[in-house]
Amino acid sequence: MESWRKNPVVFWLLNLPPAFWLFVFFLVPLGIVWVISFGEKRGVIDIEITWTLANYVRAVEPLYLEIFWKSIVMAGIATLACLIVGYPVAFAIAFAPERLKAILLIAVVLPFWINALIRTYALIAVFRSRGSINFGLEWLWEQANALLGLVGLGELALLGEKFVPVPLLYNNTAVTLGIVYAFFPFMVLPLYANIEKIDRSYIEASLDLGAGQWRTFFSVIFPLTWHGVLSGVIIVFVPALGAFFIPDLLGGTDSQLIGNVIERQFKSANDWPFGGALSFLLMYLTFGALALRAAVSGRKQGLEA
Amino acid sequence: MAEGQPIIRIREVTKRFGQTVTAVDDVSLDIREGEFFALLGPSGCGKTTLLRMIAGFETPSEGQILIDGQDMSKVPPNRRPINMVFQSYAVFPHMTVADNVGYGLKVTNVPKAEIRERAEEALELVKLGGLGGRKPDQLSGGQRQRVALARALVKRPKVLLLDEPLSALDAKLREAMQLELVRLQHAVGITFVIVTHDQNEALSMANRVAVMEHGRVRQLAPPSELYEFPNCRFVADFIGKMNLFEGRVAGISGEEVLVEVKGLGRFSLPGEGEASGEVGIAVRPEKVRLRREKPDEDMVAVHGKVSEVAYYGGSSFVYVTDETGRTISVNLQNEARTAEPGVTIGDELWCAWKPRDSLLLST
Numbered sequence: 195m196e197s198w199r200k201n202p203v204v205f206w207l208l209n210l211p212p213a214f215w216l217f218v219f220f221l222v223p224l225g226i227v228w229v230i231s232f233g234e235k236r237g238v239i240d241i242e243i244t245w246t247l248a249n250y251v252r253a254v255e256p257l258y259l260e261i262f263w264k265s266i267v268m269a270g271i272a273t274l275a276c277l278i279v280g281y282p283v284a285f286a287i288a289f290a291p292e293r294l295k296a297i298l299l300i301a302v303v304l305p306f307w308i309n310a311l312i313r314t315y316a317l318i319a320v321f322r323s324r325g326s327i328n329f330g331l332e333w334l335w336e337q338a339n340a341l342l343g344l345v346g347l348g349e350l351a352l353l354g355e356k357f358v359p360v361p362l363l364y365n366n367t368a369v370t371l372g373i374v375y376a377f378f379p380f381m382v383l384p385l386y387a388n389i390e391k392i393d394r395s396y397i398e399a400s401l402d403l404g405a406g407q408w409r410t411f412f413s414v415i416f417p418l419t420w421h422g423v424l425s426g427v428i429i430v431f432v433p434a435l436g437a438f439f440i441p442d443l444l445g446g447t448d449s450q451l452i453g454n455v456i457e458r459q460f461k462s463a464n465d466w467p468f469g470g471a472l473s474f475l476l477m478y479l480t481f482g483a484l485a486l487r488a489a490v491s492g493r494k495q496g497l498e499a
Numbered sequence: 500m501a502e503g504q505p506i507i508r509i510r511e512v513t514k515r516f517g518q519t520v521t522a523v524d525d526v527s528l529d530i531r532e533g534e535f536f537a538l539l540g541p542s543g544c545g546k547t548t549l550l551r552m553i554a555g556f557e558t559p560s561e562g563q564i565l566i567d568g569q570d571m572s573k574v575p576p577n578r579r580p581i582n583m584v585f586q587s588y589a590v591f592p593h594m595t596v597a598d599n600v601g602y603g604l605k606v607t608n609v610p611k612a613e614i615r616e617r618a619e620e621a622l623e624l625v626k627l628g629g630l631g632g633r634k635p636d637q638l639s640g641g642q643r644q645r646v647a648l649a650r651a652l653v654k655r656p657k658v659l660l661l662d663e664p665l666s667a668l669d670a671k672l673r674e675a676m677q678l679e680l681v682r683l684q685h686a687v688g689i690t691f692v693i694v695t696h697d698q699n700e701a702l703s704m705a706n707r708v709a710v711m712e713h714g715r716v717r718q719l720a721p722p723s724e725l726y727e728f729p730n731c732r733f734v735a736d737f738i739g740k741m742n743l744f745e746g747r748v749a750g751i752s753g754e755e756v757l758v759e760v761k762g763l764g765r766f767s768l769p770g771e772g773e774a775s776g777e778v779g780i781a782v783r784p785e786k787v788r789l790r791r792e793k794p795d796e797d798m799v800a801v802h803g804k805v806s807e808v809a810y811y812g813g814s815s816f817v818y819v820t821d822e823t824g825r826t827i828s829v830n831l832q833n834e835a836r837t838a839e840p841g842v843t844i845g846d847e848l849w850c851a852w853k854p855r856d857s858l859l860l861s862t
C-alpha cells in the first residue's frame with residue numbers, strides 16, 4: 195500500500211476503473227433501491243417517494259419475520275452440513291499426496307464451470323420420483339424381493355405390493371441439500387487453504403506429547419484452522435440466506451425463503467417499495483453476521499496477541 | 500553419568516525414501532542411560548531422519564529400534580517414553596505458555612491440580628516462572644524454546660530428543676543455552692539426544708558424539724577422542740581445523756609406522772600395523788610451532804612464507820605457504836598483551852611439530 199501511495203498516477207490508473215464499476219453498478223442501484231424502499235406504489239409502474247416507513251413496518255409483520263427466521267435456520271443448517279462434510283474433505287485433500295491434491299481440488303471446483311441453475315435442475319433429475327435415487331432404490335427393492343422369493347417368502351409381500359418412490363423433492367430437505375450442494379466448494383476451499391498452512395510439527399508435537407489422533411484434531415488442528423472455519427461459514431451462510439432459485443426449484447409450497455418473497459415483490463407482485471424494504475432488512479442481517487464474525491475472530495486475535 | 504545401561508538401541512537401521520534416497524544407512528549404536536548424546540554431521544547426512552525414527556515419526560525401512568529394551572516398531576509416537584523438542588519449537592500458538600506446558604499431562608488425564616503444579620515446576624526449571632499466562636507470540640525466540648523444553652520435560656520422559664534446538668538463536672544466546680541445557684540435563688538426569696551440525700555445540704555439550712556422513716556413522720566417541728583421534732579423513736576434517744598431508748607408508752616397526760611425506764621427509768608416528776600404501780598425515784594447527792631457525796632433527800619441519808594472519812582475539816591463525824604451494828595453518832595463543840603482531844605477512848619461517856602429535860589416517 196505504502197509504495198502505491200508514492201505513485202499516485204499508477205494508483206489511480208489501476209483503481210479508477212474498478213471504483214467506477216462499483217459505483218455505477220453497485221452503489222447507485224443499491225441507493226436507488228434504498229430510496230424506493232421509502233416510497234409508495236401509485237400505479238403499475240409509478241412509485242412516489244414519500245419517506246414512509248410503512249414498508250418496513252409491513253416487513254416486520256409476524257408472517258415475514260417467520261420467513262426471515264426460517265431462512266436463517268435453513269441457511270444455518272445448510273452451513274453446518276457444509277462444514278461437517280466439508281472439513282473432512284478439505285482435510286483429506288490437504289494431506290493427500292501432492293499429485294492427487296491438484297486432481298481433488300479440481301474435482302471440488304469443477305461444478306462451478308456449469309451454470310448454477312442447470313446444476314439445480316440436474317438435482318431435480320436426481321431427486322424426483324422417477325429420478326436416479328429412486329431408480330436405485332427400486333432396483334434394490336426388486337433385488338430384495340427376488341431374494342425373498344428365492345427363500346420362499348415371496349408370497350408374503352414383506353416389502354409391500356409395489357415399490358413406492360420416496361418423496362425426495364419439493365420439501366425443505368431438498369432445499370437444504372440443494373443449498374449444501376451449491377455452496378459446498380465455498381466451504382472446502384477456505385478450509386483447505388487453512389489446513390494446508392498448518393505447520394506439520396504442531397501435529398507431531400501433539401502426538402509426541404501423548405495425544406491420540408482425535409485429541410490432536412480437536413485440541414490442535416481444529417483451533418489452528420478456526421479462521422478458515424469462520425471464513426467458510428460466512429461465505430456459505432450469506433448467499434444461502436438470500437437463496438431464491440434453489441427453494442423455487444426444489445422446494446414445496448412451504449419452502450418459501452426470504453429470497454423468494456423478495457423476488458416475488460420485484461416480479462409478480464410488482465411491489466418494489468416493499469421488496470426494497472425486505473432486501474435492506476436482509477442486508478442488515480448479513481451485516482450482523484459479518485460483524486459477529488469480525489467480533490469473534492477479533493476476540494481470538496486479542497487472546498493470541 | 501555416562502556409564503549407564505543402553506536405553507536406546509539402534510540395530511542395523513536403514514531408512515530409504517523412494518527408490519533413490521537412502522537417508523540413514525545401516526546404523527547401529529547404543530545410547531546410554533543418563534548421557535548427553537549428540538548426532539553431528541553436515542546438512543543432509545540423515546541426523547533428523549534418525550531422530551524422527553527414534554521418536555516414531557518415521558518407520559525404519561530395515562532394522563530395529565529398542566527403547567528401554569522394548570521393540571518400538573509397533574509403538575506409535577504418542578506411546579513412546581520419549582519426548583522431542585522440535586527445531587521450530589512447535590509451541591502451540593493458540594494456547595498460553597502454561598497450557599502448552601500442561602498439554603502433555605492433560606491428554607494423559609493427569610489431575611488438574613497436579614498439572615498446574617508440575618507445569619509451574621517445569622517453567623521454574625527453565626527459568627520462565629511467572630510467564631505461564633502469556634501467549635507464545637509475546638515471547639522471544641529463546642523463551643519459546645524454553646517453553647518447548649519445559650513442555651517436553653514436564654512429561655518426565657526417559658529420553659529427550661532435541662533437533663537442532665539452538666539453531667534459531669543468535670550466537671550469544673546460543674552459547675548461554677548450551678550451558679543451560681547441560682545444567683538442565685544434570686538437574687533432571689534424563690538422557691538427552693541432540694542433533695546438531697555445529698561441532699562446537701556437540702563437543703562442548705555431549706558426553707559422546709556420533710559423527711554422521713551420507714547416512715552412516717563414521718565415528719562414535721567422546722569429544723576429546725573425536726578431536727585428538729579421528730578415525731578417518733572425514734571426521735578429522737569435519738571436527739575442528741586440520742592440516743592434512745598426503746604421504747605413504749615406508750615401513751612398519753611394532754607400534755610405529757614410518758611415513759614419508761613430500762617436503763616433510765621421513766618420520767615415525769604411532770599407528771596401527773595394517774597401514775600401507777597411500778595414507779593421510781594430519782596435524783592440528785595448535786600442535787604446530789613457528790620457528791625462525793631450522794628446528795631440531797626430531798621435529799617434523801617445513802619451511803614457508805606467511806601468506807595470511809587472521810586475528811581472533813584470544814588466538815590467531817597464521818597461514819604459511821610452503822615451496823610446493825601447500826598451506827599450513829598454525830594456531831598461536833595471544834598470551835602477551837601487545838598490539839604488535841608477532842608475525843607478519845611475508846615472514847619466512849619454519850613450521851614444526853613433534854612426530855607423535857601427528858596422526859595417521861588410512862581412510
Ligand SMILES: Nc1ncnc2c1ncn2[C@@H]1O[C@H](COP(=O)(O)OP(=O)(O)OP(=O)(O)O)[C@@H](O)[C@H]1O
Pocket residue numbers: 516520521522540541542543544545546547548549696
Ligand atoms: N520425507 C522425505 N522424503 C524424501 N527424502 C527425504 C525426506 N526426509 C529427508 N529426506 C532426505 O534424506 C536425507 C537426510 O535428511 P535429514 O533431514 O535427515 O538430514 P539432516 O542431517 O537432518 O540435515 P540438516 O542438517 O540439513 O537438517 C536428505 O537427503 C533429505 O533430502
Ligand SMILES: [Mg+2]
Pocket residue numbers: 546547548
Ligand atoms: Mg535436520
